[in-house]
Amino acid sequence: MQVLWFIPTYSDGRYLGTTIGRRSTDLPYLKQIAQAVDHLGYMGALLPTGRSCEDAWILASFLAAHTQRMRFLVAVRPGLVSPSIAARMAATFDRLSGGRLLINVVTGGDPIELAGDGLHLSHDDRYNLTDEFLSIWRGITSGEEVDFKGNYLDVQGSKLLFPPLQKPYPPLWIGGSSPVAQQIAAKHVDVYLTWGEPPAQVAEKISHVRHLAESQGRTLKFGIRLHVVVRETEAQAWEAANDLIRYVDDEAITIAQKAFSGMDSEGQRRMTQLHNGSREALEISPNLWAGVGLVRGGAGTALVGNPETVAVRMLEYVDLGVDTFILSGYPHLEEAYRVAELLFPLLPLEYQLASEPLTLFSPFGEIVANEHFPKQALAKKNTTTVD
Numbered sequence: 372m373q374v375l376w377f378i379p380t381y382s383d384g385r386y387l388g389t390t391i392g393r394r395s396t397d398l399p400y401l402k403q404i405a406q407a408v409d410h411l412g413y414m415g416a417l418l419p420t421g422r423s424c425e426d427a428w429i430l431a432s433f434l435a436a437h438t439q440r441m442r443f444l445v446a447v448r449p450g451l452v453s454p455s456i457a458a459r460m461a462a463t464f465d466r467l468s469g470g471r472l473l474i475n476v477v478t479g480g481d482p483i484e485l486a487g488d489g490l491h492l493s494h495d496d497r498y499n500l501t502d503e504f505l506s507i508w509r510g511i512t513s514g515e516e517v518d519f520k521g522n523y524l525d526v527q528g529s530k531l532l533f534p535p536l537q538k539p540y541p542p543l544w545i546g547g548s549s550p551v552a553q554q555i556a557a558k559h560v561d562v563y564l565t566w567g568e569p570p571a572q573v574a575e576k577i578s579h580v581r582h583l584a585e586s587q588g589r590t591l592k593f594g595i596r597l598h599v600v601v602r603e604t605e606a607q608a609w610e611a612a613n614d615l616i617r618y619v620d621d622e623a624i625t626i627a628q629k630a631f632s633g634m635d636s637e638g639q640r641r642m643t644q645l646h647n648g649s650r651e652a653l654e655i656s657p658n659l660w661a662g663v664g665l666v667r668g669g670a671g672t673a674l675v676g677n678p679e680t681v682a683v684r685m686l687e688y689v690d691l692g693v694d695t696f697i698l699s700g701y702p703h704l705e706e707a708y709r710v711a712e713l714l715f716p717l718l719p720l721e722y723q724l725a726s727e728p729l730t731l732f733s734p735f736g737e738i739v740a741n742e743h744f745p746k747q748a749l750a751k752k753n754t755t756t757v758d
Contacts, residue, residue, distance in 0.1 A: 379419075498549070573688060599700050
């Protein structure tokens with residue numbers, strides 16, 4: 372299992388839908404989160420993209436200089452940048468960061484935002500353009516000289532003089548729930564991502580995409596994007612989840628749901644269907660809570676519970692074929708520590724710090740009366756195994 376965290380480049384805080392408890396996500400704060408990710412043993416972090424966010428490539432370049440191990444999942448945007456320029460950006464970042472780049476292919480699901488960026492294609496046309504983009508990008512970054520003339524893109528003698536460090540290129544990730552998105556994933560990428568839907572829906576999606584990939588002689592890995600609210604007890608976890616939306620009122624929900632309804636993203640439609648803008652019955656599957664999606668676009672569900680329960684729910688997704696989790700929590704700095712402390716000891720993590728065991732501050736805890744080290748509590752043994 373691999374676990375990534377999330378870098379909130381738009382804002383952060385203790386509550387959703389309010390300015391109460393909000394934080395400015397300036398460079399010093401984002402650097403704190405990245406260095407926590409780097410130190411705590413996360414495999415890396417996702418940086419979001421879009422007009423509501425800081426530019427992911429520029430920010431990742433800053434953060435790479437202040438970290439050592441973590442990898443950066445950064446978006447390329449077919450239709451907004453040419454494949455050859457994207458290839459040069461990726462190769463440069465990969466070399467200078469020591470092979471720490473992951474590529475998130477984002478076709479986009481908001482026609483209004485895309486129109487503001489000059490892209491006026493329909494949903495399926497955008498994915499067909501993405502197909503051409505990735506055909507060119509993969510060829511260039513693999514060391515080929517590419518001549519390609521399609522319905523959307525035309526390059527002649529396109530090549531990359533300075534290759535990426537990772538071979539044949541930095542791994543490609545993509546999300547998308549529509550049939551055309553899944554076809555693109557099966558044809559081109561290394562990791563297919565889903566948002567945090569109930570296990571039965573995730574199982575169906577994985578089975579379908581796996582079959583599509585096999586028909587092309589390929590195999591994929593699968594990842595899931597979730598929020599997490601983990602506390603030492605179930606009661607504390609559910610109290611924290613409900614507290615997160617304490618200031619979300621009906622007006623905020625109405626505004627958010629109206630904005631989501633104007634998107635042509637199948638994934639967003641599926642997220643919205645989980646709650647339909649209602650506060651009732653937000654636990655849509657055991658310990659899977661849809662409250663975040665009342666006002667937040669994209670990933671709208673969270674696993675809620677004590678460490679043992681959340682770990683079991685994650686391992687249920689593992690049994691379906693998921694091996695990568697992109698997690699987040701509010702505020703992202705504190706929750707990065709909380710998740711590492713409470714969940715990591717219970718998970719079969721592939722990525723761990725090689726130089727030292729995972730510890731938070733002193734391995735002994737706070738010294739009692741200035742001179743006595745407290746007895747170390749034994750971690751609760753995880754009785755769940757993964758074959």
